[in-house]
């Protein structure tokens with residue numbers, strides 16, 4: 119393996135990589151070794167067009183671009199001497215020569231590489247007196263993206279992205295020289311399942327998403343690491359949070375899951391967190407059919423009493439759980455525990471399915487469908503079939519995914535039961551057939567782990583707090599078990615203890631401790 | 646606009662000359678433009694199909710070279726070279742004179758659709774500056790009167 123020296127530090131790097139790639143492999147690029155760059159992106163082909171990444175290599179008379187110069191054993195590289203700095207200054211000056219300098223009204227300000235590098239590597243004055251090139255502002259590129267021609271530095275990242283990642287190739291550079299401009303084919307919009315990634319990779323404010331632009335200044339946002347719950351891929355994201363509200367998802371790099379991308383549908387799914395149709399409190403159904411808002415304690419008492427009735431009449435084996443593939447592994451483990459304590463085997467889960475592709479999008483539209491399977495939850499159909507046959511008299515329903523897969527027939531089945539308890543985050547018709555409704559937290563509001571389609575166990579932490587009383591499904595079930603006086607359900611709700619028990623009892627989770635799951639998750643290929 | 650059978654077979658003949666199909670793209674664009682006068686988006690799509698590339702890649706090439714037109718223009722393309730040697734020999738004044746003579750600005754077409762006037766970078770005829778190109782013909786060692794007369798003679 120070639121050994122290279124960068125600013126005095128040596129690295130053993132893989133053969134055949136370019137300098138930037140090798141440093142990125144080491145995890146030190148822009149994280150100890152700062153080589154500013156615009157056109158290079160770890161997940162796109164090499165362009166070598168911006169010239170900002172120039173470095174000095176001993177034995178080579180001219181500066182070389184680090185993005186496209188392959189490493190060689192014994193290479194000695196300097197990234198911060200006077201010559202390199204001077205070259206960067208020159209490149210920055212050229213890149214800024216026609217820039218409109220409209221940062222005060224630019225939505226990228228605060229996370230713009232042109233701003234950052236101009237500040238760090240540029241000169242604070244312009245030497246030109248000629249008028250700046252005027253370009254089109256607010257070009258509507260398609261359903262998701264707005265383009266500002268004047269701010270574009272022609273790094274071609276967006277062009278390469280569309281060609282190389284979704285493969286749709288909507289964007290291109292038209293014309294030549296200082297007339298060059300990013301365009302779509304006449305009359306054909308930028309429109310693909312991953313289109314909004316171009317706004318993330320555009321190093322300047324030329325491409326912005328219609329959804330996020332002008333909602334909030336980015337320096338007010340805190341980036342909380344999390345997982346997209348749109349499908350079983352479990353793409354890693356940063357939730358942009360301010361004022362206890364999630365403003366956006368942006369991809370969080372995880373080369374083992376989503377690389378640096380997320381799909382548009384998943385990106386926009388953040389809106390579900392603070393949606394108007396959240397179940398904003400616990401409810402007990404009155405005899406006249408109206409829902410009475412109650413405290414969690416009253417709801418638990420009501421639920422426990424109804425369950426006791428069923429247990430007395432038909433035995434604890436008639437109590438079942440229809441689990442949610444959006445619940446965490448810890449929540450689901452509590453569900454399993456509850457069933458074990460009751461001596462019931464009535465468990466199932468419904469997973470909504472939909473469109474998928476070869477890139478990221480998975481057919482199962484829930485973040486923890488695989489976790490459900492690994493914790494022993496089989497298909498909902500079998501459970502509901504038994505319910506229709508009379509083997510189930512009380513059902514605790516988590517989430518409303520079964521509505522999507524079973525249709526209105528589900529409501530009929532549930533109406534035929536003695537007791538229906540619902541623990542859910544968003545309103546649905548299920549509320550009408552449940553005697554007790556518990557308000558639950560969504561993934562962005564709780565601690566826990568999720569298992570993605572490939573078996574990777576990934577951690578989530580609360581990014582926001584619900585503005586109403588809501589609890590994790592696991593906690594609700596734990597407290598229900600305690601109210602029923604079930605063995606093993608004593609003491610206060612303790613997620614850490616649940617995580618520990620999960621790791622100890624279920625082989626698929628052996629050794630996984632909630633508190634120490636690394637940011638990129640723990641791979642568990644085997645079931 | 647569809648590509649005629651004659652042009653299509655001429656394109657195939659060009660393609661046969663290159664190790665890679667794509668090599669014949671410029672030649673194909675010249676052939677098609679000669680037939681249509683410009684490269685319309687639908688034409689770009691038809692060409693893209695022949696070359697098995699994206700239509701937008703055809704547009705890249707069309708917009709890169711100023712001999713290719715991505716919108717319909719006048720019957721005659723008049724291009725005055727305004728690169729350094731020609732400018733030193735009065736090319737900019739020549740453009741100005743022609744603008745006044747035709748009543749349009751460089752980059753525009755006369756209302757009768759007869760002439761599209763424009764600049765061009767070096768056409769490689771510096772020794773005979775100032776010069777202009779009209780369609781495929783060079784006119785060199787120009788003076789204003791001569792140039793006006795040449796334009797007047799265009800149909």
Ligand code: SF4
Nearest residue numbers: 270271273274276320
């Ligand atoms: S729009 Fe952004 S990503 Fe695309 S070429 Fe311009 S600066 Fe680069």
Ligand code: SF4
Nearest residue numbers: 346348349353381384
């Ligand atoms: S692929 Fe799935 S997990 Fe990834 S962003 Fe899209 S919906 Fe979310």
Ligand code: FES
Nearest residue numbers: 155168169171185
């Ligand atoms: S990053 Fe190397 S030339 Fe742009």
